[in-house]
Amino acid sequence: MVGFPGGQNYWRKDGNVLIRDWNYDPQDIQQNSTTTVMNLLIKQVEPPQGYGVYYCVAENQHGEVTGNVTLLGEH
8 A cells, every 4th residue: 555644554354443353463674765565374264254345545634545355255
């Protein structure tokens, strides 16, 4: 994600903000003054709620940008 001025970066699933805990490890890697790479390590996927769409969100006073990743389960 790219943003200037910097703001808040976070991951969201099913309307909930994901915080660092036993299962989720959100990571922001600063590439330069305006670019941050957002990673989300999921340590254990609990079916079926662990599958679905995960949203990475970057926001500052000028607005919000959202990307997403869909995690699919075995059929």
